[in-house]
Amino acid sequence: MEQTDRTAAMLGIGTAVPEYRLDQADTAQRLAQALENYPDSARWAKRLFKQCGVETRYTCEANLLETAENCRYFSVGSNDSAPSTAQRMAIYKQEAVPLAMEAAKRALLDGQVAAAEITHLITVSCTGQFLPGIDSILARQLDLAAAVNRIPLNFLGCAAGLKAVSLARELVAGQPDAKVLIVCVELCTLHIQPSSTREALFGASFFGDGASACIVGRPQSIHRSCFHLGQERSVLLPDGAEEMVWELGDYGFDLYLSTNIPKLIGKFVPEQIDQLMAGEKPELWAIHPGGKGIIDTLQQLYELTDEQTMPSRSVLRHFGNMSSATILFVLHAMRQELLERKAGRTDGIAVAFGPGLTCELLRISYVPLAAAQQQEQLRDESYV
Secondary structure: OOOOOOOEEEEEEEEEOOOEEEEHHHHHHHHHHHOOOOHHHHHHHHHHHHHOOOOEEEEOOHHHHOOHHHOHHHOOOOOOOOOOHHHHHHHHHHHHHHHHHHHHHHHHHHHOOOHHHOOEEEEEEOOOOOOOOHHHHHHHHOOOOOOOEEEEEEOOHHHHHHHHHHHHHHHHHHOOOOOEEEEEEEEHHHHOOOOOOHHHHHHHHHEOEEEEEEEEEOOOOOOOOEEEEEEEEEEEOOOOOOOEEEEEEOOEEEEEEOOOHHHHHHHHHHHHHHHHHOOOOOOEEEEOOOOHHHHHHHHHHOOOOHHHHHHHHHHHHHHOEOHHHHHHHHHHHHHHHHHHOOOOOEEEEEEEEEOOOEEEEEEEEEEOHHHHHHHHHHHHHHOO
16 A cells, blocks of 8 residues: 555544443343243344354443343333333433543544544444434534534444545545544444344344544654555445345334345455455455454455454454444554554555445555654655
8 A cells, every 4th residue: 555645544543332241141141031931032042142252242221231020121022111212312312422422532642633633523323313413512522623524424334434434534635634533432232122033132142332433634753553544445235235224113223134244245245355455465354343254254255364353353252243333443452462563564454344235445554653753754855
């Protein structure tokens, strides 16, 4: 990937999770107790929870830690006690903003960027909505400029986090002094359904809550080792329109994820990756862990090592799938690992999938601080 003085980079990353931690084995046991009148569903749920690659995740909803008989989200057989969509949205409004704020502040601190420097704010969420939105509230609470360009990306699903990064890269490419703050916040567990159907149980098995943020701008010597951002590719894959569906219901949002998604990714995505990479083989793979099967499919197709998929599997194991927020968790974990082993410049790819079936791809390069400073010095000398 050619690096010039117009390079856009991810200057800082911040992540945050709610205070309540869900242990996967305990949650599966309590859900199975709620399904005691549906023994086939209870057995399937236990197996699914064990095999989906998640050990822990986080939730903003304390009631999800209650016993089976007291958990309103596990009230199988009767929706009388299940939270309505309005009640779930009230919790979302209360909990989403402070979580988003925490991630945003950490990204600003990590990137050594002052709030006054932010020119654009991109907010991302698909698990709740209200107006005035998170974008306007964050702008005020972070003390951003009144004229900051606010761009909400709502209801775009898991791929929206990487879509926001690609959009920020384009903004920075066209405006040299732009610094874009991206904030993703998803409270997925609010939409766990009181149902014995396999579709509902599948959705309940691996989604978690979290927020992530990053700053995109042009790197300077003060910025720590970071990811430089290259060419992006966004494509709507064939045969996938009905494979990932997210609709509003009376008791939250109803999610349907087809078991065919990994197969479709294996069939159609390699062509897209090959076009983006122009024959180059990425060393870094920031894969959105939309499910264990997605990681497995790409690892098998490209003969990736366990080390190459470790950031994605680790995030899935410890946090679950947090929809749009997840890809920044993966990049954060990847950067930490590269820093710890004092890696040199390393090229790679970030990939995420969403409803449609949408595929978002972005070339990335990890550039350590020393290399970035040397690069800046060479640029400065070329202007003398």
